[in-house]
Amino acid sequence: MSHSVYYGSQITRSQFGSNNLARAVGRLPALKTVTLDYNTIGNNNIDIKLLINKNITSLVTMDLSGNSLTSLGQGTFQNYQMLQTLILDKNKIQYLSNETFIGLSRLKNLKITGNQIDEIENGTFKPLKQLQLLKLSYNQFTGDTDGLIKNLRFLSELSLANNAIKSLVKCSFCHLPNLTEISLQNNIISDIAEDAFYNLPNLSKLKLSKNNIAIKNQPFEALQSLKELYLDLNSVGNFSNKGLSPFRNLKKLEVLYVNQTLFTNHFTKHTN
Template sequence: MPLLLLLLLLPSLSCPHPICEVTKVASQVEMNCENKTLKAPPPDLEAGTTNLHLGENPLGTFSTSSLVHLRDLTQLHLGKSQLTSLQTDGRLPRLETLKLPHNKLRSLPLLGQALPALTILDASFNELTSLSPGALDGLSQLQELYLRGNKLKTLPPRLLAPTPQLKKLNLAENQLRELPPGLLDGLEEPDTLYLQQNWLRAVPEGFFGNHLLPFTFLHDNPWSCDCDNLYFTRWLQRNPNNVYVWKEGVDVKAMTPDVRSVRCINPPPEFVYAYSGEGCPTPSNTAGLDYDNYEDDDEVSTGS
């Protein structure tokens, strides 16, 4: 009798406790394997997994080949995983979301061939110092790119050419000193651009093109108020309600426009939109702005 009782109290060896938590809703199978001290994906992942969370594990190096058996995988979360290397040697044809924030990546591999369906790529708060010219080749479905909080100093001129559907681009909190002319060329309808907290002094002539860009974040840069930056001044005068100040945790649609957040490093004047351009040569009208028909400074909305 004591032996039988002991056997009943012991955990069953035939039904080991799963490492990951599984949630199933309709056709979605989510496996949460976060903070399990894993150094690689567990071998017993369900074949029908659609959303996989592997964050907060000491992965170090990660290869997409370890997940090729997950044919339905659409979301992969690898934040805070001490990643120093990402290898795309396995094709994940249905993956739409790849999140890699708060890691130690110094470069991004070519993703297009392995992840052709990718729509969201988040590599924020890594150690990226540069991007290869073809970094986004093959990502024709990409709609959101987050590179906030890296160490980028320059960008390849044609970086976004392979991503015509891109809507949100976050380059905030980097070390960018200049923007490549034509960076936004070819994008169909970008709506949000984060450039705050860089080292930018000027915007190239014609940079914004004919894009509406209803949400732009440009504050905390050492903007120069001079004749070489007159295009940017005129753009701000024409689009004061499209300029915002970033606030962590606040939805952009709940923010109040504030064109005064874009300040000159060489006052007076204090605000870039208020620069008169007195004495500057008359600019051409080839950059998408009608310089003879912009609002007067005292008519520009400056937010609250």
């Protein structure tokens, strides 16, 4: 099945789901949005070679989710310099190199969820100067977040949920001053350095549910704009002898989940 929306005599949006029609993209020089989800696009077939070699400067959105990509080579998308949204969910990608996203200086949204990524080379996202949304959930990543996402100054939403991250070291996110939301739920995080969330003046939502966290210090002290904090299904009960001291400096906090217990309105209301 294919679907196209026409503006004048030029095709600007095409959807080729569940077909082998990637080769058609190269014949549409005015294309702005292309959805090629759930095709048979893989690293060794003609479709990916045709995509890489085409120079469609008008393309703004590309969806390659649900295909069979296992890796992304050097400059895979460098001919799509106007691209703003790239979706690579539900492939079989295992590794991202620092040359994968060369040329995508206008990209704002990148989604690579549900792959098998266990290694991301430092500097991989460096070319993405305008990136605002980065979703890497449901992978196998275990590494250092600071080296991974350093200096993405416009990034506002980051999801690393459902990976295998074990700890958050000092300054894990301190080069991301415009972050408003971080999702880290369902990892295996046990330790959070006291300065892990330093220099995040705009962070309003932090999701840490379903980890192995036991609060031992004041990891949230610097989060003066935080409104929602999710810590349910952890080991945070270990701080019970300290009362709610790890959260006392969070003057704007409105919602706090701790072990399936919800505290709202600056702890004045308690709901089971």
